[in-house]
Amino acid sequence: VSHRGEAFRAMAAAAEADLRQLLGVPPDYRVLFLPGGATLQFAGVPMNLAAPGQAVDYVDTGLWSAKAIDAARPYADVKVVASTAAGGYRDVPEKGAIRARAEAVYLHYTANETIGGVEFPYVPEASVPLVVDASSTILSRPFDVAAHGLIYAGAQKNIGPSGLTLVIVREDLLGRASPLTPAVLDYARQAADGSMLNTPPTFAWYLAGLVFRWLIDQGGVAAMATRNERKARLLYEAIDGSDFYRCPVAPRARSWMNVPFLLRRPELDATFLKDAAEAGLVNLAGHRLAGGGMRASLYNAMPEEGVRALVAFLHAFAQRHA
Ligand SMILES: *Cc1c(COP(=O)(O)O)cnc(C)c1O
Numbered sequence: 001v002s003h004r005g006e007a008f009r010a011m012a013a014a015a016e017a018d019l020r021q022l023l024g025v026p027p028d029y030r031v032l033f034l035p036g037g038a039t040l041q042f043a044g045v046p047m048n049l050a051a052p053g054q055a056v057d058y059v060d061t062g063l064w065s066a067k068a069i070d071a072a073r074p075y076a077d078v079k080v081v082a083s084t085a086a087g088g089y090r091d092v093p094e095k096g097a098i099r100a101r102a103e104a105v106y107l108h109y110t111a112n113e114t115i116g117g118v119e120f121p122y123v124p125e126a127s128v129p130l131v132v133d134a135s136s137t138i139l140s141r142p143f144d145v146a147a148h149g150l151i152y153a154g155a156q157k158n159i160g161p162s163g164l165t166l167v168i169v170r171e172d173l174l175g176r177a178s179p180l181t182p183a184v185l186d187y188a189r190q191a192a193d194g195s196m197l198n199t200p201p202t203f204a205w206y207l208a209g210l211v212f213r214w215l216i217d218q219g220g221v222a223a224m225a226t227r228n229e230r231k232a233r234l235l236y237e238a239i240d241g242s243d244f245y246r247c248p249v250a251p252r253a254r255s256w257m258n259v260p261f262l263l264r265r266p267e268l269d270a271t272f273l274k275d276a277a278e279a280g281l282v283n284l285a286g287h288r289l290a291g292g293g294m295r296a297s298l299y300n301a302m303p304e305e306g307v308r309a310l311v312a313f314l315h316a317f318a319q320r321h322a
Contacts (some may be wrong), residue, residue: 003202012194015209022215022273023138025145025168030191032167033208034166035184035201038135038154040069041165045150048188049173050076050105057081057104058123062089062113063289068133072108072308075178081107089116091250098124106130106149106167112137112158112255115287117247117295121253123147129173136257139165139215140300141225149173155204155256158300160211164204215300224300231298231307232256238311260286262293268321269293279313 001008009197016031026030034041045068050056056076058069060083072078081100083091100107107126112119114136118283124130129149137143142259150169156162167187174188183189183197190197218224236254237270239245239261247261263269269292276284286293 001202003196003199008202009194011206011209012196015205018212019166022212022220023143023145023168028171029145029168030171030174030187032169032187033116033195033200033205034165034167034190035163036165038133038152039067039071039163039164039306040185041133041152041167042068043075044105044167044185044187045108045152046072046075046078047185048177049129049131049150051176051178053077053099053294055079055104057100057107057128059083059093059098059107059109060085061092061110061118061120062116063287064113064115064133064135065110068108068110076105079104085116088248089113089118090248090253092118092120092122092253093124094123095122098126100126100128102127104128108132111143112257114258114297115290115295117249117255117258117260118253119257123254129170136299139221139224139254140228140257144219155208157297158211160208161201161204164201164208166208172221198202205224227304228256228298228300231302231304232259234304234311235259235296235298235306238314242314242318244321245314256294257299258297260290260293260295265321266292271321273319275317276313279309281310281313284310 046056054076056072056078058080060066060080071076082098084091103215106129108131109124110133123144129152132148135154136153136157139158152165152167155164169187177186237249244264245261263272273285284294284296286295
């Protein structure tokens with residue numbers, strides 16, 4: 001199947017239309033299906049939106065924010081205008097406490113910190129275009145696209161196979177890429193070419209289209225939000241209601257997608273993971289960069305029965321080791 005052929009083009013157009021419907025993307029935004037993962041866009045964003053030396057502002061709420069900040073430094077004058085690093089990345093900044101510089105060309109934040117389990121319960125206000133890394137929250141709940149100048153999201157959490165990245169960008173932000181920007185990373189050139197400047201990640205795009213159809217059949221992002229909120233609540237209640245486990249994240253900033261938790265007796269961590277795996281519950285180890293502990297990811301694909309199985313295991317394990 002050629003990506004320039006009728007069959008692929010029809011599939012690509014349907015996938016974009018379905019995504020636009022799901023997220024309510026306004027007509028003056030372009031949707032790009034790009035290769036390279038969200039990490040590539042850490043550099044792609046400043047290359048496209050800022051001239052060398054121009055001011056770009058960042059909010060630092062965790063390890064993904066920090067990576068985006070580091071990657072932007074060679075391309076622009078980066079300033080971190082709000083950070084929760086001093087508190088160990090367990091919260092979001094107070095609403096209203098984020099102030100972008102007047103001369104900044106954008107303000108960047110990470111909607112959900114996948115590793116730390118910290119999710120913004122609000123959209124930051126900014127007098128400059130807002131840029132968001134939405135990799136691990138996109139399509140999990142309604143999202144105000146129009147409040148943002150640019151949204152990007154790697155596919156592998158809620159969209160489809162890794163390697164594909166969505167960029168949703170307001171048209172007036174196109175055409176500012178620095179001349180050194182590779183064509184594949186240049187949003188204006190990709191938009192002009194229907195994201196087919198070169199061979200796109202065709203199979204990932206096709207599967208993403210199937211996921212968008214599935215989401216529409218499930219009732220869209222509002223239905224997913226109801227489900228995801230219930231899934232997360234079940235797990236946080238089990239953790240908070242036990243003196244065996246604890247969640248380090250401030251209640252207002254708790255993620256619906258990634259739930260980090262700690263055993264109060266960390267010497268049992270290895271036993272916990274081994275017993276959990278035997279019960280069919282895998283991938284619960286916390287990220288090494290977040291200092292270990294546990295993390296349960298509850299993306300759209302995780303059914304409520306999965307969460308109920310984990311909650312039952314948490315109770316049983318705590319009782320066994322009481
Ligand atoms: C997973 C993730 C990334 C990195 O995605 P890659 O596809 O590995 O580049 C970036 N930001 C957030 C918030 C993520 O969850």
